[in-house]
Amino acid sequence: MSDEAPKPVLLMTGNLTLAPLFVPLAEHFRLAFADDAFAKAAEGFDVKDVLSLADFSGDTAVLDAKGQAMLAAADLVEEVGNGKLTLGTATKLHGQALLRWLPVSAFEMLSMSIARISACSVLQKKEGIAGVLVHEDVTPNGRVLAQFGNAMGIPTMHLPHANHFLRPGSGDIHCTAVAEHLGVTGPYMRDWYSACGVMDDRMTTVGMPRWDKLYDEERLPSKAQARNAFGIKDGERVLGYGTTWFQVTSVWGDNPEAYLTESLHTVIAAAKETGAFLLLSMHPGELEEQVNFYAQEIRGAGIRGAVARAHPEHTLRAMDCLVSQGPSNFGIEANILGTPVVELFVPGARYPDGGPEGTWGKDLVSTIDRATVHPGFATAMNAGASSIERTVEWVRATCSL
């Protein structure tokens, strides 16, 4: 038997942003995952003694959560019935349909959130929790963990991603921070959160863990290897297009879906005009079915091209220029790798000055022709290599290890 003291428990969400941290964090913590899928993923990385919140939530707890949610929903029904609950002008929609729907939706979401809090509480009582680490504290899954930690006096940490391209204080939920501590990627994000009202002593610049490999040439494909993977011919010009999706936490342009389709056609026209191979890289938030839509559009235009949903290092290395739909992390990755970027604007969000040149689309071809790399931009956006080390040290220090 080992005489070693048990490692402290770190409760965390999963996803691609935190995945590179699983193994190094496991050297100091026993990892507990909010989502069972990521607990399994961590075990796949050979992380030992992984915990899952699912193991701390029995049938009784789930039933209790539903009961609590039912009571809250019943209160909401009563408030709607007696006219006390209004949603402002939103009430006008479909003759107050929104209000009638509200208790139903609230019941569903409250059940899940209460069950999760209950499981966190059981984990806290049985194992203790030294810290809470989330990638996003806006969606219910991450936010409820941050809220639970704050309520229990447990240090809470948040590693944001691309929120900082929004206008600070725009009212969008992404301009808020619930976790006590933020691990920001670089000086620009730090300034941006300051503009959103986050005090400087809550922030530590750590960089983006999953970008460390972009600084390590040995882990990257060569341009020839990348082009070969997509069947690109020798000497063929490659135009990249990083697509996006619209989150309805904010709606811009009244009809963003139509706007994005129009933008796709603008990029396809540019590829056709220049005789380029169009390498389209989908945003991870897009639905899987969207791949067929993009493939049909490229095929229908009669140009050569490919659609990718993963392997960003290969897609960026194969491109001669990336057209980024709106300000995206993908454009930062391109800058780090030395691929020129053009921003195809979306309303309401923008790369800062010193970043890629942008256009609404009319002069896309000429903007592509003069696109360059902006090393200073990459430096402002990301603290450089060794982010994994910095982040692990930040988490340890925040948890007083």
Next chain:
Amino acid sequence: MERSGDPLGTGAAAWQEAAQAAARNWSGDLTVVYLGVDLVQTLEYVMATQVNQAYLADLPKGDSSE
């Protein structure tokens, strides 16, 4: 770093402010707290999404301009 070019405040849908206000205060005067966690705040993202979807669905068919 300064921003320039597109005025970032433009382009938002006309109902944006109302939708965000509704999402932040979706329970009205009711408090919904469990083990010290304010669940009204927990569900803000979901409510913002669903209120915006309702507004989008309320647009007259064939007219996306409001």
